[in-house]
Amino acid sequence: QAKVPSAVYEPPKGQYFRHVVRRGETLSRIASRYGVTVRSLRSWNRLSSKSVIRPGQRLRIWLANAPATQKTSSKVVRYTVRSGDTVFSIAKRYRVSISAIKRANRMKTFDIRPGQKLIIPR
Structure with missing residues (x-):
């Protein structure tokens, strides 16, 4: 069996800022606030679909060029x-x-x- 190379993470081009998660926030709410998708947030921050975000955690939010x-x-x-x-x-x-x-x-x-x-x- 041939091995399939794992996907290589490449951050998007452009600038990003950090969002500090507050108590009660969800990825969905954060994504909506910044006009991005939950899928993008997960990808940018290397979160799996089972990952749980916690207060104080820093998330990267990328902004388009x-x-x-x-x-x-x-x-x-x-x-x-x-x-x-x-x-x-x-x-x-x-x-x-x-x-x-x-x-x-x-x-x-x-x-x-x-x-x-x-x-x-x-």
Whole structure:
């Protein structure tokens, strides 16, 4: 019998960030929040279908190679903060609440700086 080589894991191209799992979160909820599939989350984080995520666990969330303001899915927009931006002005531009931006980016304050990358939930 010939052996079939096992699949080699190759991370997607582009940037990723880390999501720290909170109590009560599921892969499905996390995937929905960032506009990715559960299957992708499992692949990126080498999780089997039987793996259980735990609070404090760090998951990689990959974002497509796209300009900062281009939609990467129907649920999320990546935005690069420009000089003069405020969380309020960005929220107004994208018609989302400032608390939604704060929550999506796990911000403790509303302080932002030019060049900072934000996730805008849609």
